[in-house]
Amino acid sequence: MSNKVDLLNDDVKKVFLRYLIPSIGGMLGMALYVLADTMFIGRGIGSQGLAALNISIPIINVFNGLGLLFGIGGATALSVSRGQNREDQVNNIFTKSLIMAFIIGVIFTIIRIFFLEELCVLLGASGKLLEMSKSYLGALMAFSIAFLLNSALTVFVRNDKAPQLAMWAMLIGSITNVILDYIFIFEFKWGMWGAAVATGCAPIVGLIILSTHFIRKNNTIKLVKPKWDFGIIKRILSNGSSSFIIEISAGIVIFAFNNVILGISGDLGVSAYSIIANLSLVCTAIFTGVGQAIQPIVSINHGANKAQRVYQAVRLALYTSLGLGVMFYAIGVLFPDFLTSIFSKNNPQLEQITAQGIKIYFISFIIMGVNIAIVSYLQSIERAKISLTMSLFRGCIFMIIGLLILPRVLGLSGVWATLPFAEVITLVLSIVLFKDCREIVKYSFKKVPSRA
Numbered sequence: 001m002s003n004k005v006d007l008l009n010d011d012v013k014k015v016f017l018r019y020l021i022p023s024i025g026g027m028l029g030m031a032l033y034v035l036a037d038t039m040f041i042g043r044g045i046g047s048q049g050l051a052a053l054n055i056s057i058p059i060i061n062v063f064n065g066l067g068l069l070f071g072i073g074g075a076t077a078l079s080v081s082r083g084q085n086r087e088d089q090v091n092n093i094f095t096k097s098l099i100m101a102f103i104i105g106v107i108f109t110i111i112r113i114f115f116l117e118e119l120c121v122l123l124g125a126s127g128k129l130l131e132m133s134k135s136y137l138g139a140l141m142a143f144s145i146a147f148l149l150n151s152a153l154t155v156f157v158r159n160d161k162a163p164q165l166a167m168w169a170m171l172i173g174s175i176t177n178v179i180l181d182y183i184f185i186f187e188f189k190w191g192m193w194g195a196a197v198a199t200g201c202a203p204i205v206g207l208i209i210l211s212t213h214f215i216r217k218n219n220t221i222k223l224v225k226p227k228w229d230f231g232i233i234k235r236i237l238s239n240g241s242s243s244f245i246i247e248i249s250a251g252i253v254i255f256a257f258n259n260v261i262l263g264i265s266g267d268l269g270v271s272a273y274s275i276i277a278n279l280s281l282v283c284t285a286i287f288t289g290v291g292q293a294i295q296p297i298v299s300i301n302h303g304a305n306k307a308q309r310v311y312q313a314v315r316l317a318l319y320t321s322l323g324l325g326v327m328f329y330a331i332g333v334l335f336p337d338f339l340t341s342i343f344s345k346n347n348p349q350l351e352q353i354t355a356q357g358i359k360i361y362f363i364s365f366i367i368m369g370v371n372i373a374i375v376s377y378l379q380s381i382e383r384a385k386i387s388l389t390m391s392l393f394r395g396c397i398f399m400i401i402g403l404l405i406l407p408r409v410l411g412l413s414g415v416w417a418t419l420p421f422a423e424v425i426t427l428v429l430s431i432v433l434f435k436d437c438r439e440i441v442k443y444s445f446k447k448v449p450s451r452a
């Protein structure tokens with residue numbers, strides 16, 4: 001199927017649908033790494049295990065962010081160059097991206113060896129949570145190189161007209177994680193260390209599956225001796241910066257949320273946030289999958305100056321994201337107790353706090369998908385400054401402002417209201433301030449814009 005896709009000429013709706021499910025599936029696979037740990041740790045270790053996991057999650061955000069920095073950044077540059085018929089740049093971009101991912105993975109492995117305890121303390125761990133966090137991160141960071149290479153290579157394989165293979169690599173890796181989580185936590189009694197080892201095995205499985213794309217010679221990209229053109233390196237980093245900021249901001253926000261919640265309701269509140277944040281991770285992964293589904297279409301058609309096809313693809317992404325957002329909010333309002341019960345049992349107080357938080361927190365999903373789709377569009381046409389600005393304000397600045405103000409007025413409910421606050425303000429200001437955002441929204445919901 002993938003070899004028959006013509007991104008420049010096939011019907012845009014059909015191409016979008018071909019990429020949509022594999023892209024969502026791939027991102028869900030990534031989200032399930034943490035989700036599986038949360039489910040098994042919550043039921044097998046308890047609320048303290050959940051709190052220790054939530055303290056460790058920012059490092060997973062860093063891994064994902066760096067993987068997408070090189071993956072999305074490189075794949076966007078590659079697709080635009082291909083649309084411009086600059087095939088001489090394609091393999092060089094691919095090679096540089098993977099080399100940078102590998103080097104950063106080595107650096108994190110060194111940090112794990114020499115500065116693990118200091119890192120855990122920096123993330124807010126102390127007492128028993130410090131030992132549990134050290135156990136989890138000590139095992140997880142041993143797989144740093146695999147995490148970064150798997151995340152980056154998944155994007156490149158998807159752009160190389162193999163979206164289904166990219167999806168299956170992530171999903172099979174995640175299924176492996178789920179199976180090993182059960183074995184290591186419930187059968188072997190390995191606790192937090194076992195959960196982390198199970199998660200670390202997932203990207204290794206993913207890399208093995210992705211490598212078949214090259215072994216079977218289905219690839220149109222390959223590793224070459226790199227030409228150290230720093231202009232291309234700058235282009236990769238610029239294009240991927242928004243994805244990086246989104247993930248890093250998520251880690252910063254989790255850190256900030258943990259500290260605010262600890263002051264309001266202690267470890268129990270942090271455990272409740274761990275459940276809500278992981279449910280949010282799944283929804284965010286689906287929205288990101290929608291955004292990534294349009295990236296190959298938008299980038300190559302932008303490079304080929306086929307503006308109408310670009311806008312048609314983005315409109316499909318916006319409508320899809322809005323529909324999904326409404327559905328997620330409805331599920332949160334109607335079934336909060338069921339969602340909570342997935343992660344916790346025999347803890348009525350934790351379940352009550354979590355269910356109340358879900359009803360408020362999930363309001364954000366109505367707007368979140370639209371924001372993510374707009375940022376993906378801006379990234380895909382190499383509007384790096386605008387996409388970076390929007391990502392920084394949405395993912396970090398407005399969240400911190402909300403955390404500083406809303407909990408003082410509304411208590412714990414103010415914490416849950418912070419994400420809806422940030423999403424709404426981001427959408428409004430991006431439409432007001434940025435012409436690219438304003439035009440794509442006008443096209444999608446009203447009329448054709450004046451230019452691409």
